[in-house]
Amino acid sequence: MNTRRVDVAIIGAGTAGLNARRQVEKAGAQPLLIESGPYGTTCARVGCMPSKLLIAASDAAHEVADASRFGIEVGAVEVDGAAVLERVRRERDRFAGFVVDATEGLPDTQRLRGHARFVGPTTLMVGEHTRVEARSVVIASGSTPVIPPPFDTLDRHVMVNDDVFELRDLPASVAVIGTGVIGLELGQALARLGVRVTLFNPFDQLGPFSDPRIVEASRAVLTSELDIQLQSRVLEARADERGVTMRWQDRDGATHEARFEKVLAAAGRRPNLAALEPEQAGLPLDGRGRPQQWNPRTTQWGDAPVFIAGDASGHIPLLHEAADEGRIAGANAVTYPDVSTHERRVPLAIAFTDPQMAIVGTPYRDLDLDAVEIGEVSFDDQGRARVMGRNRGAARLYARRACCTLLGAELLGPRVEHMAHLLAWAVQMQMPVQRILEMPFYHPVLEEGLRTALLDLAERLKVTGQCRCEDLAEAPGA
Numbered sequence: 001m002n003t004r005r006v007d008v009a010i011i012g013a014g015t016a017g018l019n020a021r022r023q024v025e026k027a028g029a030q031p032l033l034i035e036s037g038p039y040g041t042t043c044a045r046v047g048c049m050p051s052k053l054l055i056a057a058s059d060a061a062h063e064v065a066d067a068s069r070f071g072i073e074v075g076a077v078e079v080d081g082a083a084v085l086e087r088v089r090r091e092r093d094r095f096a097g098f099v100v101d102a103t104e105g106l107p108d109t110q111r112l113r114g115h116a117r118f119v120g121p122t123t124l125m126v127g128e129h130t131r132v133e134a135r136s137v138v139i140a141s142g143s144t145p146v147i148p149p150p151f152d153t154l155d156r157h158v159m160v161n162d163d164v165f166e167l168r169d170l171p172a173s174v175a176v177i178g179t180g181v182i183g184l185e186l187g188q189a190l191a192r193l194g195v196r197v198t199l200f201n202p203f204d205q206l207g208p209f210s211d212p213r214i215v216e217a218s219r220a221v222l223t224s225e226l227d228i229q230l231q232s233r234v235l236e237a238r239a240d241e242r243g244v245t246m247r248w249q250d251r252d253g254a255t256h257e258a259r260f261e262k263v264l265a266a267a268g269r270r271p272n273l274a275a276l277e278p279e280q281a282g283l284p285l286d287g288r289g290r291p292q293q294w295n296p297r298t299t300q301w302g303d304a305p306v307f308i309a310g311d312a313s314g315h316i317p318l319l320h321e322a323a324d325e326g327r328i329a330g331a332n333a334v335t336y337p338d339v340s341t342h343e344r345r346v347p348l349a350i351a352f353t354d355p356q357m358a359i360v361g362t363p364y365r366d367l368d369l370d371a372v373e374i375g376e377v378s379f380d381d382q383g384r385a386r387v388m389g390r391n392r393g394a395a396r397l398y399a400r401r402a403c404c405t406l407l408g409a410e411l412l413g414p415r416v417e418h419m420a421h422l423l424a425w426a427v428q429m430q431m432p433v434q435r436i437l438e439m440p441f442y443h444p445v446l447e448e449g450l451r452t453a454l455l456d457l458a459e460r461l462k463v464t465g466q467c468r469c470e471d472l473a474e475a476p477g478a
Contacts, residue, residue: 158265
């Protein structure tokens with residue numbers, strides 16, 4: 001058996017692990033990147049990029065099919081499912097290939113293949129061939145999709161998001177289990193490509209929002225297009241060679257039955273920690289398989305010389321957060337036991353549904369409603385949104401009453417991915433609402449909708465008398 005002694009052992013060669021490795025190397029220490037699966041990040045291989053490729057195809061199909069509202073008749077739209085998925089894989093492989101090439105280009109002394117498990121506080125057994133003794137460990141092992149019962153016994157008929165992109169053609173029908181971001185993005189994309197889709201959730205939760213006005217708007221928009229069964233109870237799911245027959249009870253107690261060619265499990269993801277046997281290092285997991293006493297500003301697991309970054313932490317499963325956590329974990333792993341807290345960027349989450357969804361900074365659920373004012377805008381009559389025929393949705397912006405600084409926002413609307421970035425920058429810079437309103441707003445653009453919400457927010461803040469907000473002029477089409 002081989003024994004390798006390194007400064008920092010890093011379990012997982014995804015976004016978080018690669019950033020941790022870079023930080024360790026930058027500090028002049030010796031990293032070892034351990035990976036049991038294929039190289040290439042979750043984002044590039046099975047997440048962000050292939051899903052956006054599928055959504056781009058579905059958007060194109062939807063635009064063509066909906067062109068008649070502009071007086072343009074194009075006839076029937078024919079979707080070549082095999083060609084759609086071939087492009088998804090081709091472009092996906094291109095994105096992932098860049099990461100794979102970069103990882104394989106690292107020195108052999110920094111890479112090791114095999115499954116790692118703890119056999120001591122900072123000692124790992126990799127496969128049965130190598131014992132790794134490190135001064136500290138970074139866990140960046142990612143997460144795994146959860147397949148809830150009764151679908152966990154149906155084998156080949158059940159997909160997770162990873163599997164969707166390996167399909168050789170579009171299925172005729174799909175039952176989507178889960179109405180979170182992944183379920184909504186993929187479910188809507190498949191439906192717009194001609195697949196019969198029904199989404200199920202035993203709870204009354206649709207999407208990521210907590211602001212009651214935005215929740216209401218998102219339900220009205222999405223249920224007008226998609227078959228969504230909230231508060232439904234699956235009574236039976238049985239498989240045969242043609243697919244899965246599901247019987248369920250809807251929220252009103254009525255029983256339904258339908259056959260689906262495929263089931264897509266989009267019910268969340270579980271951190272890949274248990275298989276590392278962290279108990280051998282004295283590291284406890286909670287009832288959901290997540291680390292106890294994990295600090296997001298240091299990434300340290302309790303007070304151990306072990307740091308967790310990316311999806312493995314169960315914190316915020318987004319690529320930019322994984323990159324930041326990898327950097328923090330790598331920096332602290334090198335200097336342990338001298339561990340430093342790091343400032344985290346303002347939270348920013350975007351869902352690429354249509355309309356798009358975004359949450360910036362402090363969400364509604366975490367507000368002290370006695371200390372904030374809320375401004376809002378509807379996109380139903382927003383000028384540019386109506387021009388584009390994308391006038392659906394709403395946005396709500398939150399500011400501190402005492403000092404007028406922007407705290408956060410929840411947005412549902414056309415291309416809010418761009419507006420969300422502007423707001424995230426403003427929140428991180430702790431900009432007062434009146435200062436944001438001094439920035440230029442072109443006409444006619446969607447961002448004028450933000451201006452409307454900011455003017456509403458400024459007026460509400462001025463009424464409180466606790467901070468001065470300018471009564472800036474309005475512009476047409478906002």
